[in-house]
Amino acid sequence: MAYSLLSKKAFSTVKTLSLPVQNAVTKIKKQPRIDMHFGIIVITLEFKMHENDEKMTNMNGFPVDVKVTYRNFENRGFSKKISTWTNQGKTVGEWIQHLWPINHPEFCYITDFYVREIELDVQTLWKTFPKLGSISIIFPQAEANENDILSAQNVLKAFLPDVKHIRFEHAPFQENFSVQHIGMGNLDTLHLQYPRNLKVDDLLTLNAERFFMHTDPMSLRDLNRFCKLWKKGSNPKLEKLIIYWRTETIPDWNVLLKGLKAKTKRNSRKKKLTIRNCRGVCGEIRYMTDQKFPFLRLPDDISSMVLESMDHYDKIAYSFLSKKAYSMIKDLHLPILHVMITMKKQPEIEVKLSSISIKFELNMLENNENMTDLNGFPVDVRVTYRNHENRGFSEKISTWTNQGKSVGEWVQHLCSISQPEVYIVAEFYVREIELDIQTLRNTFLKLKSFIIIFPQTEQNKHDILSARNVLKAFQPDVKHIRLKRPFFQDHFSLQHIGMGNLKWLCIKSPHNLNVNDLLTLNAEIISLDTDQMSLRDLNRFFKLWKKGSNPKLRELTIFWATNILPDWNVLLKGLEAETARNSRGKKLNIRNCRGVCGEIRYMTDQRFPFLRLPDDISSMVLESIHHYEKIAYSFLSKKAYSMIKALHLPILNVMITMKKQPEIEVKLSSISIKFELNMHENDEKMTHLNGVPVDVRVTYLNFENHEFSKKISTWTNQGKTVGEWIQHLFSINQPEYCYVTDFYAREIELDVQTLRNTFPKLGSITIIFPEEEEVFPEEEEL
Numbered sequence: 001m002a003y004s005l006l007s008k009k010a011f012s013t014v015k016t017l018s019l020p021v022q023n024a025v026t027k028i029k030k031q032p033r034i035d036m037h038f039g040i041i042v043i044t045l046e047f048k049m050h051e052n053d054e055k056m057t058n059m060n061g062f063p064v065d066v067k068v069t070y071r072n073f074e075n076r077g078f079s080k081k082i083s084t085w086t087n088q089g090k091t092v093g094e095w096i097q098h099l100w101p102i103n104h105p106e107f108c109y110i111t112d113f114y115v116r117e118i119e120l121d122v123q124t125l126w127k128t129f130p131k132l133g134s135i136s137i138i139f140p141q142a143e144a145n146e147n148d149i150l151s152a153q154n155v156l157k158a159f160l161p162d163v164k165h166i167r168f169e170h171a172p173f174q175e176n177f178s179v180q181h182i183g184m185g186n187l188d189t190l191h192l193q194y195p196r197n198l199k200v201d202d203l204l205t206l207n208a209e210r211f212f213m214h215t216d217p218m219s220l221r222d223l224n225r226f227c228k229l230w231k232k233g234s235n236p237k238l239e240k241l242i243i244y245w246r247t248e249t250i251p252d253w254n255v256l257l258k259g260l261k262a263k264t265k266r267n268s269r270k271k272k273l274t275i276r277n278c279r280g281v282c283g284e285i286r287y288m289t290d291q292k293f294p295f296l297r298l299p300d301d302i303s304s305m306v307l308e309s310m311d312h313y314d315k316i317a318y319s320f321l322s323k324k325a326y327s328m329i330k331d332l333h334l335p336i337l338h339v340m341i342t343m344k345k346q347p348e349i350e351v352k353l354s355s356i357s358i359k360f361e362l363n364m365l366e367n368n369e370n371m372t373d374l375n376g377f378p379v380d381v382r383v384t385y386r387n388h389e390n391r392g393f394s395e396k397i398s399t400w401t402n403q404g405k406s407v408g409e410w411v412q413h414l415c416s417i418s419q420p421e422v423y424i425v426a427e428f429y430v431r432e433i434e435l436d437i438q439t440l441r442n443t444f445l446k447l448k449s450f451i452i453i454f455p456q457t458e459q460n461k462h463d464i465l466s467a468r469n470v471l472k473a474f475q476p477d478v479k480h481i482r483l484k485r486p487f488f489q490d491h492f493s494l495q496h497i498g499m500g501n502l503k504w505l506c507i508k509s510p511h512n513l514n515v516n517d518l519l520t521l522n523a524e525i526i527s528l529d530t531d532q533m534s535l536r537d538l539n540r541f542f543k544l545w546k547k548g549s550n551p552k553l554r555e556l557t558i559f560w561a562t563n564i565l566p567d568w569n570v571l572l573k574g575l576e577a578e579t580a581r582n583s584r585g586k587k588l589n590i591r592n593c594r595g596v597c598g599e600i601r602y603m604t605d606q607r608f609p610f611l612r613l614p615d616d617i618s619s620m621v622l623e624s625i626h627h628y629e630k631i632a633y634s635f636l637s638k639k640a641y642s643m644i645k646a647l648h649l650p651i652l653n654v655m656i657t658m659k660k661q662p663e664i665e666v667k668l669s670s671i672s673i674k675f676e677l678n679m680h681e682n683d684e685k686m687t688h689l690n691g692v693p694v695d696v697r698v699t700y701l702n703f704e705n706h707e708f709s710k711k712i713s714t715w716t717n718q719g720k721t722v723g724e725w726i727q728h729l730f731s732i733n734q735p736e737y738c739y740v741t742d743f744y745a746r747e748i749e750l751d752v753q754t755l756r757n758t759f760p761k762l763g764s765i766t767i768i769f770p771e772e773e774e775v776f777p778e779e780e781e782l
Contacts, residue, residue: 001036001043004102005088015102024100026129029114030056032092034099044069045099047092056118059093059128066095080670093128100131110165112136115144115151125158134165144172153177167191173198180205200226203235210240220255227260227285231277256285307332312353313385313396319417320403330417338423339415341444344432345371347407349414359384360414362407370434370462374408374443381410408443415446424448430466431455440473449480459487468492475500482506488513495520515541518556519549528558535570542575542600546592571600627668628700628711634732635718644732651733656759659744660686662722664729672701675729677722685749689723689758696725723758730761742766 004014020038027033032047047063049056066088070081090098100109109132116139137152149172165188173179173195179202182190187208192198194214200222203211223243230238262273262285273285307315312334319329335353342348350359362378364371381403385396405413415424424446430453452467468491480503488494488510494517497505502523507513510530515537518526538558545553577588577600588600627649634644650668657663664675677693679686696718700711720728730739739762746769 001099001102002085005090005098011098011102017102019102024109026096026109026111027114028056028111028120029117032056034096036099040072042071044071045095047095049092056092056120058120059096059124060091062089062091063087063095093124096128110134110136112138113151113155114138115148115155116140118151119147120151120154122154122158125155129159132159132163134167135159135163136167136169137171139168139170139172141170144170148172149174149177156182161186164188165191167193168195169193170196172196173202178202203241204229206235207237209237211238211242213243215243215245220252224256224258224260227256227275230283231260231275233278236279304328312356313358313383316351316358316414316417317400319413320405326413326417333419334417336418336422338425339418341411341415341424341426342429343371343426343435344429347371347411349411351414351418355387357384357386359386360410362402362410364407370432371407372434374411374435374439375406377404377406378402378410408439411443412445415444422446425451427451427453428466428470429453429455430463430470433466434462435466435469437469437473440470444474447474447478449482450474450478451482451484452486454483454485454487456485463487464489464492471497479503480505482508483510484508485511487511488517493517519544521550522552524552525555526553526557528556529560530558531560533558533560535567539571539573539575542571542590542598545598546575546590548593551594627671628673628698631666631673631729631732632715635720635728641728641732649733654729654733654739656726656739656741657744658686658741658750659747662686662725664726666729666733670702674699674701675725677717677725679722685747686722687749689726689750689754690721692719692721693717693725723754726758740764740766742768744768746770 001014001019004011022037022039024037025035027035031049034045036043036045046067046069048065048067049061049063064087066085068083068085070083072080088095109129111129111132111134113135115137135155137155139148139152152171153176160182164186166182168182168191171177171192174197179192179195179198189210189212190206190208191212192215198213198215200219203226229235257273260273260275262275274282275285276282307318307328310318315329315332315334319326337352337354340348340350340352342350346364347362348359349362350357361382361384363380363382364376364378379402381400383398383400385398387395403410415422418424424444426444426447426449428450450470452470454463454467464487467486475497478500481497481500483497483506486492486507489512494507494510494513500522504525504527505521505523506527506529508529510528513528513530513533515533518541544550572588575588575590577590589597590600591597630644630647630649634641652667652669655663655665655667657665661679662677664677666673666675676697676699678695678697679691679693694717696715698713698715700713702710718725739759741759741762741764743765745767
């Protein structure tokens with residue numbers, strides 16, 4: 001599209017390509033816009049006009065500039081690119097006339113006219129939009145004026161009777177602008193959205209094949225009259241009439257059916273009626289409310305069959321209807337992996353089912369400073385349904401009523417429909433809640449893990465009291481605790497927390513942490529993310545461990561950010577440890593007074609402390625880290641590799657460059673990760689793939705969110721040869737993605753079998769000869 005603007009020849013060349021546009025939507029208003037849809041690709045052009053014009057009175061104005069947004073939803077990823085073009089010396093009208101001809105002739109042209117913002121005459125409209133297939137006339141939500149009506153009339157005069165699809169928003173029908181004038185055209189589709197002053201008589205003269213209407217409550221008596229007149233011969237072209245309206249009560253459909261002599265057939269979701277008009281044409285009426293579960297009183301075996309065919313979202317919604325419905329859903333044993341409950345002023349509950357996530361945001365009244373109990377009723381509940389199945393992504397957002405349940409009842413309901421072994425995690429924002437111990441115990445009956453989150457600002461007495469209540473409510477039964485930004489002091493110390501019988505304790509960014517606090521901990525696994533720990537303190541900790549402290553400790557992981565490489569000799573001093581090197585880092589074996597042998601591993605840039613955590617916790621952590629770390633993690637062990645492979649990373653393609661210094665580039669939507677394998681320089685050519693790199697330079701490029709970030713690091717060779725690096729990065733990806741390999745013929749000398757064994761599923765190759773004159777071998781050697 002950009003190239004087509006360069007010259008007449010360029011325009012002609014692009015025009016012959018017949019770009020595969022599915023449809024183009026042009027919005028004519030003070031700041032015009034064009035959206036071009038190429039399947040999963042959408043290109044939007046926004047024309048920035050001078051602000052001094054009250055309305056658009058012609059199409060001869062030159063944009064100040066054009067903002068171009070490119071969106072791509074390919075391969076489970078989403079990328080967005082924004083750029084600003086000049087106006088290319090073209091007016092708004094010329095831009096429209098330029099972009100339309102370069103597209104495929106069969107595609108759909110749609111134009112939205114905002115009548116309050118434009119004042120275009122009929123001749124201008126004719127000249128600018130020669131092949132218009134569909135129009136929308138959009139009135140303001142405020143009361144329409146004479147100019148709005150005149151502007152809409154000009155649009156209709158310009159395009160009737162050729163246009164086949166018309167849509168109106170907030171149209172104020174009146175004597176000079178009636179449905180009769182519009183509907184007498186030879187239309188395929190007429191769509192009225194929230195019309196004003198509409199009467200059922202207006203429908204009788206319509207000449208449209210399909211008619212859709214969103215409106216305020218429609219009288220069933222009027223619809224009954226319409227159907228009776230259709231039986232007598234009105235609306236001969238009508239194929240489909242669909243009317244939507246919101247209602248607080250279930251309609252009395254008998255009013256609609258009165259006198260129609262219709263044959264009625266019922267099914268599990270809707271009702272159908274068959275009526276016949278004077279011409280012998282048979283019409284089918286379907287009517288239904290937005291009630292999703294009409295099978296509540298069906299026999300149990302049929303209800304169960306229907307329930308099993310529904311998706312998880314509908315099953316959970318159904319569970320709220322009655323005690324019987326709740327019991328039936330509970331018996332289905334939904335495959336819930338874990339439930340995450342976030343306790344704050346606006347609570348959230350997220351239910352995770354494999355590749356499906358359903359998030360419930362409870363919208364509470366804003367007048368409460370803190371949440372002091374769980375008896376409050378949400379105003380409503382925003383439900384977000386995300387589905388990552390089948391390598392695609394879909395999202396559905398809806399708003400539910402509070403179902404007559406308090407916050408505590410919502411928590412208990414969603415937790416109780418899960419399996420007893422489901423992992424339930426609760427996050428407590430201590431600044432925003434003020435819950436007593438009994439309330440917490442009564443509400444969270446199966447809590448296995450909780451997170452206490454302190455504010456980033458300085459903490460107060462209320463924060464400490466709130467955190468202590470959470471601890472008292474769930475200790476000693478809870479097995480996993482995470483503290484974020486805790487402020488340790490006399491009344492809230494690490495000793496009080498760690499004396500519980502914990503499996504896992506994670507502390508992030510603590511204040512006032514002392515190495516002595518670690519000595520009394522009774523946890524099996526401890527993870528610390530802190531800048532307050534010194535190697536001397538750790539050395540002292542291990543010396544005390546050798547003397548018998550922390551008898552239950554199985555694993556201790558500590559992270560801290562540093563701009564220099566630590567002097568590990570400070571850690572090792574006096575430990576009498578046996579040291580062994582491997583390809584990843586260092587190991588030390590030390591033995592305590594009980595004869596227990598402990599292994600210390602220490603290294604810089606080690607990002608993965610959860611290697612030995614339970615699988616469910618590891619999976620949760622893995623899903624939250626970025627792709628760079630996931631790929632790095634896959635090298636740690638066979639188990640780590642298997643877990644990453646199961647995640648199905650959304651890789652678009654892998655580019656392998658085979659030369660003396662090989663390169664592998666992994667492309668994931670807007671992220672690119674490049675691995676440069678640094679080989680020994682003494683080899684003239686690469687004759688096999690069994691060489692081990694000296695190290696690997698990794699460049700991470702990220703173009704997400706309109707920004708660019710770059711990170712360069714150096715990895716070890718991970719104990720792998722060049723061939724094993726290629727096979728490893730191939731195998732963690734989807735089988736459908738694209739493998740591309742460039743072979744530099746001058747720098748390699750690989751036999752056929754090596755190539756076949758290393759690149760089993762190669763889809764595309766490039767063979768690159770040197771730029772200078774090639775030196776070919778003799779024919780027999782070739």
